Amino acid sequence: MTTPDCPDAPQPTPDHGISEKDILEQEIFELVSPDHSFLSGPRSRLHDFGTLFRVSLDFLRAFRVLHFVGPCVTIFGSARTKPGTTYYELARRMGEACAKLGFTVMTGGGSGIMEAANRGAFEAGGRSIGVNIELPFEQHLNPYVQKSFTMRYFFTRKTVLIKYSYAFIVLPGGAGTLDEMFETMTLIQTGKLRNFPVILMGKDYWQPLVDFLYKMAEEGTVSPQDPDIVFFTDDVEEAVAELQRHAVRQFGLRRRRLPKPSPLLDEESLKR
DSSP: OOOOOOOOOOOOOTTTOOOHHHHHHHHHHHHHOHHHHHTSSOOOHHHHHHHHHHHHHHHHHHHHHHTTSOSEEEEEOOSOOOTTSHHHHHHHHHHHHHHHTTOEEEEOSOSTHHHHHHHHHHHTTOOEEEEEEOOSSOOOOOTTOSEEEEESOHHHHHHHHHHTEEEEEEOSOOHHHHHHHHHHHHHHHTTSSOOOOEEEOOHHHHHHHHHHHHHHHHHTSSOTTGGGGEEEOSOHHHHHHHHIIIIIITTTOOOOOOOOOOGGGTOOOOOO
C-alpha cells in the first residue's frame, strides 16, 4: 500500500513571510499593555495562569479599597472635556449634588468629565474616588480624588465601577463612555444588575442615541421597555429627584457608619 499523493504545501512568499522584525513588533505589542497580551490569542498554560493571577490581584486590590467607600454613584464621560465648558460644569454640579445626597462619587479618575465630577464632590465635602487604568500613554490622575488605585485591565476596571454603585450618570463621551453605558444597560436588561438608575445628561449630544434606542425598540431588537432604563435630562434637580426615587428610597439607603478597616489586613479607611 502506498500513501496517496499529497499536494505540495503552499510556500509563503516574501510578502507573507514572518520576519524577525515582525516577531519583535508583536512582542512589543503584547508587552505594551496587559490587555494586548491577554487578547492576543492562545498562549501557553503558564502565561494564562499568570493572567489569572494578575486579574485576581486587580480585583483583590479594588475590593480592599472600595469596601470602605459606602454607596457610590459612578459618573462616566469623556476625558477630553475642558474646564469651564457646559458639560464640565454640569458634571461638576452633579458630583456636588451626589455628595450632598450622601453618595461617594466614583469615576475613572482621569481628566475632563471625570475630573469635574470628582471636583464637585470634593469641594462639597463629600467622598471622591478614582479608579484609574494602566495605559501605554499615561492617564494622569485628577487632583480631586481622595482615594485612587490603578487597574491593569479595562474589564476589571469596568466591573468595579459598576459593582459598588447604586446609580450611573452618563455625560458626553466617546467609545469608552458608550461601552460603559451599554454594558450597564445590558446588565440591568438581563437581570444581572438590579434596576439602578441610569441617568443620561447632555440632551443636544445624546439625542441621536436616544432616538436610536427607540428605533431598536420599534424594530424589536430590544424589548419595548428597555429604552425606559435610561432617564434623559439636563436638569440637575430632576436628576437628583430620580436618584432619590430610584436609588435612595427604592433600595432603602440610609446614612450609616462605614466599616472599620482591619490593621491586620493593612487596610485604610477613606479620609479627607
